[in-house]
Amino acid sequence: MSPLLRFLENELQVACLIFMGSVYALRVAWLLHFRPARERARAEGSAAAGAFYSLSSIARPGAMGSTGQKPWLYIQFVIFHLAVTAAIGATVIIPYRPAVFEAGPAAAVFQAVLAAGVVVGLFRLYRRLRVPAVRIISSPDDYFSLGLMIVYFASGILAVPNDYERAEWPLVLFFGLTAFFLVYVPFSKISHYLYYPFARVILGKALGRRGVLPPGKKGLIVEP
Numbered sequence: 001m002s003p004l005l006r007f008l009e010n011e012l013q014v015a016c017l018i019f020m021g022s023v024y025a026l027r028v029a030w031l032l033h034f035r036p037a038r039e040r041a042r043a044e045g046s047a048a049a050g051a052f053y054s055l056s057s058i059a060r061p062g063a064m065g066s067t068g069q070k071p072w073l074y075i076q077f078v079i080f081h082l083a084v085t086a087a088i089g090a091t092v093i094i095p096y097r098p099a100v101f102e103a104g105p106a107a108a109v110f111q112a113v114l115a116a117g118v119v120v121g122l123f124r125l126y127r128r129l130r131v132p133a134v135r136i137i138s139s140p141d142d143y144f145s146l147g148l149m150i151v152y153f154a155s156g157i158l159a160v161p162n163d164y165e166r167a168e169w170p171l172v173l174f175f176g177l178t179a180f181f182l183v184y185v186p187f188s189k190i191s192h193y194l195y196y197p198f199a200r201v202i203l204g205k206a207l208g209r210r211g212v213l214p215p216g217k218k219g220l221i222v223e224p
Contacts, residue, residue, distance in 0.1 A: 005168050008175035009095035016182035023186040024194060031198055050208010054200045076120045083117020084149075086110050087156045091178050094162050094171070107160050114156045121150035141189050149190075152177050 061074035090110060093100045101107040125146050128134050152174075159174035185191055207213060 001164050002168060005164060005171055005175070008172060008179065012179050013091065013095075013175065013182070016179045020182045020186055024191075027186070027191075027194065031195075045208050045211030045213065047205040047209040050206070050213055051201045051204040053208065053213055054204025055197060057200070058196075076123060079113075079116050080120045080124070083114050083120070083153050086113040086117070087152060090156055090160055091175070094159065098162055101160060101162050107162075110160045111157045114153045114160070117153040118150055118157070121146060121153060125150065139189070145188050145190050148177075148181070152181065 061071060101110070125143070128138050128142065128146065155170065155174040155177055158170035162171070164171055
């Protein structure tokens with residue numbers, strides 16, 4: 001292993017992780033300074049039940065209009081985020097637990113998931129370019145981030161075997177992109193996952209307190 005690859009897999013990745021964590025910590029501290037407006041309406045339900053229902057909606061595709069009507073959108077959402085998880089996992093396994101991929105089957109599973117992520121990413125890019133309703137709300141960052149994710153998944157497919165004795169460039173590419181992502185993500189729309197729990201809990205608490213949730217949910221008024 002060359003000094004460059006060793007640096008990319010270890011010192012640079014750790015430094016970029018610390019940078020990303022620091023930016024996120026500052027953002028969370030900033031978010032916590034804000035308080036939702038006080039509800040003046042009489043409580044008709046449970047704020048806690050509303051927060052839980054709202055936060056868990058990601059696991060209930062039927063609760064959302066787009067995925068409820070088009071289940072395949074939820075399927076590609078799951079596949080894409082599984083690929084993200086596999087890529088993140090590979091950045092830890094390759095330098096610190098390389099034996100996991102030496103057996104063979106684990107590497108093949110990771111490559112299959114990443115390949116599925118590439119396919120879904122290309123579909124998402126096509127849909128963003130071709131569907132007018134999606135294209136009109138897309139920003140340059142959306143296209144750049146999605147294109148970069150597709151390249152990142154593809155580089156992960158090549159890097160997962162961790163065969164640096166044959167060729168180092170796939171690993172150099174993968175960990176170089178990893179370092180870039182760790183610095184770039186906090187300032188891009190990819191960081192939406194940081195805001196998801198805050199937005200969902202605040203919205204869910206407000207609607208739950210008003211009783212504006214589906215029938216049958218504990219602590220909620222369901223009469224019109």
